[in-house]
Amino acid sequence: MTSHPLETLLTGAVNDAVEYVLDGARTWRFDLNSPDVDSDERATVGTKLQYRVLAALDLIKEPPLDTTILGIAVELKGTVRTNWMIPREGQCQICLLIQVDAKNDRHQVLLMRTHRIWLNRGNGDQKRNIMADAIRTYALPVLPWTPLPRNPLKLLTSEQKAVVFNLKEGIKRRLTALFGYLPEVVIPRITIETVGANRKDAARRAREAKFDVYTQHGLVVLMGTWIPQQELAARHGFDLSGEAWVAIRPETLGTDFEVAKAMSFATSQRT
Known part of the structure; x- marks a missing residue:
């Protein structure tokens, strides 16, 4: 056993x-x-x-x-x-x-x-x-x-779900909205894949959304795929194991804010 x-x-x-x-x-x-x-x-x-x-x-x-x-x-x-x-x-x-x-x-x-x-x-x-x-x-x-782990999509209001699942919009824009609606909520990989269902590039679109999440919502996105980001998130109480994501407020990151922002943007365009 x-x-x-x-x-x-x-x-x-x-x-x-x-x-x-x-x-x-x-x-x-x-x-x-x-x-x-x-x-x-x-x-x-x-x-x-x-x-x-x-x-x-x-x-x-x-x-x-x-x-x-x-x-x-x-x-x-x-x-x-x-x-x-x-x-x-x-x-x-x-x-x-x-x-x-x-x-x-x-x-x-x-x-x-x-x-x-x-x-x-x-x-x-x-x-x-x-x-x-x-x-x-x-x-x-x-x-x-x-x-049981609660899928963060259950936390959205009906109006927010309508935006996140508006299939007339691109995945990047819908994921930007998702992170904005759920600051400091750990978002597992399956949630990203659900929003981008039937598309092979959902994770890449999420990486590309990082800059928009920052400029539109003032949040820094970290992802568990990258160990330094996972470790930085863990220092602030967020478990990103299993390739999870989180959008963190600058005040939560404190003195780590600039480091987190640099980490986030450095990987935003990688495939």
């Missing part, structure tokens, strides 16, 4: 599954509860979760259930709803239950033996959900409600 903290591993697995289904870099989507995501597609998060949890915890998929942990067969079940549908083979077995609350950007993980006496009447394919009282009484918390 890996030595990384369980919370970090499971949170990363859940977030990856959600981002995979949203596929923002092709669809412009960033909210699992959006009307643009149909219910069948939303339900596939649970399936994607299974494989990402296995990978995150260095487990292998093997019968008789989904995997084996310390010699015990375990069923992995994920849901974006309020309950889990337990298949026939998982009933009366140890289940690792992962719940994603996309509305509140959080998730929890429970461990429970799903005895049939604690399950509601089944559907046509013999899947059965768990009685709420049984979950409260018998499920053991592996990870309590834990925050």
Whole structure:
């Protein structure tokens, strides 16, 4: 088993599954509860979760259930709803239950033996959900409600979203607006790619926008791709790991302002 903290591993697995289904870099989507995501597609998060949890915890998929942990067969079940549908083979077995609350950007993980006496009447394919009282009484918390990374696009007002996703405008102009609307908010790479969906040059356009962000909004953009910028941002409390970005106010940077500005503009035109 890996030595990384369980919370970090499971949170990363859940977030990856959600981002995979949203596929923002092709669809412009960033909210699992959006009307643009149909219910069948939303339900596939649970399936994607299974494989990402296995990978995150260095487990292998093997019968008789989904995997084996310390010699015990375990069923992995994920849901974006309020309950889990337990298949026939998982009933009366140890289940690792992962719940994603996309509305509140959080998730929890429970461990429970799903005895049939604690399950509601089944559907046509013999899947059965768990009685709420049984979950409260018998499920053991592996990870309590834990925050998921919130896509910064959710922070925009309706008017701001209309500007950022106005496809009649170029990516550079729309990204300039995005940074201006969200000063000192760390913006992950997937957000840049979502704004520039279906274009291969979104990151380059973001670099080119740095000067406009400064002249129009008075903000200095730093990006995690460049280690010196990542380290400078970290000194001021911004984690740019994973090639994230942030637009910082001069007063926050203080005496580092001129250094940050020079770093930012020096890489603004590189590809």
